[in-house]
Each structure stands twice: as structure tokens, then as C-alpha cells.
Amino acid sequence: MKDVTNNATNNFLETIEPVYTPGKISFDFDAFDKAIQTAVSEVSDEQLDNLEYDEIKKEITRYKGLYDKLETKRKDIAKVYKNPLTEFEGDLKKSCNPLKGIINKLRAKRDEIDEHQKMLRVDHVRSVFEEKCELAGLDKDTFKDKYTGYSLKGCFKTKKMELKKETVDKIDALVLAEYDRLEEYKANIAMIEEQALDYELPAEPYTRALQNDTPLVEILKQMKKDRDAAIERKQQAEAKQKAEAARLAEIEAMAQQSANEEIKAVNAETGEVIEDAKPVEEATSKPVEPYKVNLSLTFHGGEQQWHQFAKLLDDNFVNYEILGENQ
Incomplete structure (x- = not known):
């Protein structure tokens, strides 16, 4: 970097520093402490009891005057020491402001260069x-979040826009690991799809589980459970369907049998029986009294079965009254 000041100025700024010459404050503390102790001993509780009021006030004035004189002298000496320091600090702060400006300006330029170099390193990585x-x-953006970590100065050769060999080796290992991971993932997806086809299951829920980091072993176990459950449901549905078909066939057979029994051919105009399955009882038989029964019937064969049964009743001159339907 080019030197922005001349050598004489540099030498002066590097060597200049404040110089402090300490002063000396003389005071005989030993003699003072001894005199104070003597004065204290002369003012014991017993001696205080023997002093008059005016004498006590006089002693207070005497000792207070001594104390005030010492405090005044202390403050005068403090000013002598403090004022030069305060003045020096103020002047130094004022004079150093331009120096701080130079430092800040240089830092800003340094940061600008550092940022530019950082961008170049990131772009190279x-x-x-x-x-x-x-x-x-x-995909070219697979490692986008890794660029910053590999663009540090320590990853590059000194004063070169070239990565160190160990840095390149780390990048190679990272890319290879991702390649292996994707190949394994593709193979797992293919295995799931093949298994789903074999089990007659939709593949999408299981491939989504793999994307959510569910282990392949757990997915295959779940697929087998789902396959077994589907088979059981299918078998139950088929068994139920067969049972229902058998029941309907039985009802149809019963209805047909009922329709064929006790059916007579009758002349619609005269009411004369044309064909009777049973011998006609002798005329001397006792007249038959009407017989009435209240029934509630359920036709498992549905409405068609009811119509067949109603025809049977009509053909045999059985009177009936419908009190309610499909209840």
C-alpha cells in the first residue's frame, strides 16, 4: 500500500507522547498524628464534664478552624494537580479527532477491499x-449454502485466487457423498414403487414418507401391514357378498315354493274351480267359517317378493289389509 504521509511526519507521530513530571506534596503526618492523639487525650469524658459551656464552644471553634484550614489547603493542592490534567485531556481529545478520522477512513477502504476480495472468493468457490x-x-445449486464456509482466506493459497488442495478434497468428498445419497434414494424409490405395484397399493404415500426421512425398513414393514389388511378386508367383503347372495337365493326359492303350493285355476265369471290339487270334500261337509289372523311380515327379498306374495293371496281369495309399508 502506498505511504500516504512523508517519513518525517511518520517518525514524529510514532515517537510523540505526553510527558508527566510528578510533583511532591510535603506534610509531616507523623507529627500531625502525634499532636492529634495528644489533643484527643486532653478531651476525655471526665475532662469534658469539668468544662464550662463557653469553654466547650471555644474548643470547638479552635479544632474546627484547624480542620477547615487543612481542607482548604487540600482543595488548593488538588486544583494544582487536577487542572493541568483536565486541560491536557481536553486538548489531546481535540487534537486526536483528525487522527481518528484518518483511522476510520483507512478502515473503510480496508473493509471495501476485503469485501471485494470476499466476493471474488465466493464466486470462485x-x-x-x-x-x-x-x-x-x-443440480448446480445443491451446495449453495456451502459457498461462504469455503470462501474464507484460510481455504485459499496465499495471495492467490486458488483453493488449497485440502479444500478441493473436502469439496470432492462432499459432492461424492451427495451423489451416493441420491443414487441410494433413487434405488429406494424404485423399490417402493415395485413393491407397491406387487401389493396393489398406491406408491405416493410411501415415497412421501421416504422424503420425510422415514427409514426404508420401516416403510417396507408398513407396506406389508397395509397389504395384509387390504387382503383381509377384500376376503371379508367377498364372504359377505356370497352370504348375501345365498340368503337372497334362499328367499327366492321359498317365495317360488309358496307361490306353487295350493294354487287353483278358477273361472273368473262363475268362480268355478277348474283344477283342484286336493279332492273336493263332500257337500255334506260343515260350512267353513272365515278365519282371521293379524300378521306382520318382513320380505327379505324386497318389494318384488311382496308383490309375488300378494298375488298368491289374491289368487286364493284371501282378503288382506295393508296397515303400513316398509316400516
Whole structure:
């Protein structure tokens, strides 16, 4: 970097520093402490009891005057020491403001250069990743979140826009691991789809589970459970369907048998029986009294079975009254 100041100025700024010459404050603390102790001993509780009011006030004035004189002197000496320091600090702060400006300006330029170099390094790392992804058949943005971590100065050769060998080796290992992972993932997807086809199950729920990081072993176990459950449901449905068909066939047979029994051919105009399945009882037989029965019938064969039964009643001159239907 070019030197922005001349050598004389540099030498002066690097060597200049404040110089402090300490002063000396003289005070005989030993003699003072001894005199104070003597004064304290002369003002014991017993001696205080013997002093008059005016004498006590006089002693207070005497000792208070001594104390005030010492405090005044202390403050005067403090000013002598403090004022130069305060003045020096103010002047130094004022004079250093331009120096701070130079530092801030230099830092801003340094940060600008650092940021530019960082962008160049990131762009270089990006190109390396994209090239290796293309060779491996991976999406070029697969490692987008890794660019910053591999663009540090320590990953590059000194003063060169070139990655160190160990950095390139780490990138190669990263790309290879991702390639292997994708190949395994594709193989697992193919296995799930093949198994789903064999089990007659939809593949999508199981491939989605794989995408959500569910282990393949657990997915295959679940597919077998689902396949077994589907087979059991199918068998139950078929058994139920067969039972229902058998029941309907039985009802149809019973209805047909009932329709064929005790049916007579009758002349519609005269009411004369044309064909009777049973011998006609002698005329001397006792007249038959009407017989009435209240029934509630359920036709499992549905409405068609009811119509067949109603025809049977009509053909045999059985009077009936419908009190309610399909209840």
C-alpha cells in the first residue's frame, strides 16, 4: 500500500507522547498524628464534664478552624494537580479527532477491499462447486449454502485466487457423498414403487414418507401391514357378498315354493274351480267359517317378493289389509 504521509511526519507521530513530571506534596503526618492523639487525650469524658459551656464552644471553634484550614489547603493542592490534567485531556481529545478520522477512513477502504476480495472468493468457490456438480449430474445449486464456509482466506493459497488442495478434497468428498445419497434414494424409490405395484397399493404415500426421512425398513414393514389388511378386508367383503347372495337365493326359492303350493285355476265369471290339487270334500261337509289372523311380515327379498306374495293371496281369495309399508 502506498505511504500516504512523508517519513518525517511518520517518525514524529510514532515517537510523540505526553510527558508527566510528578510533583511532591510535603506534610509531616507523623507529627500531625502525634499532636492529634495528644489533643484527643486532653478531651476525655471526665475532662469534658469539668468544662464550662463557653469553654466547650471555644474548643470547638479552635479544632474546627484547624480542620477547615487543612481542607482548604487540600482543595488548593488538588486544583494544582487536577487542572493541568483536565486541560491536557481536553486538548489531546481535540487534537486526536483528525487522527481518528484518518483511522476510520483507512478502515473503510480496508473493509471495501476485503469485501471485494470476499466476493471474488465466493464466486470462485461457486464456480468450483457448479463444475463438480455438473460432472456428477447434480443440480448446480445443491451446495449453495456451502459457498461462504469455503470462501474464507484460510481455504485459499496465499495471495492467490486458488483453493488449497485440502479444500478441493473436502469439496470432492462432499459432492461424492451427495451423489451416493441420491443414487441410494433413487434405488429406494424404485423399490417402493415395485413393491407397491406387487401389493396393489398406491406408491405416493410411501415415497412421501421416504422424503420425510422415514427409514426404508420401516416403510417396507408398513407396506406389508397395509397389504395384509387390504387382503383381509377384500376376503371379508367377498364372504359377505356370497352370504348375501345365498340368503337372497334362499328367499327366492321359498317365495317360488309358496307361490306353487295350493294354487287353483278358477273361472273368473262363475268362480268355478277348474283344477283342484286336493279332492273336493263332500257337500255334506260343515260350512267353513272365515278365519282371521293379524300378521306382520318382513320380505327379505324386497318389494318384488311382496308383490309375488300378494298375488298368491289374491289368487286364493284371501282378503288382506295393508296397515303400513316398509316400516
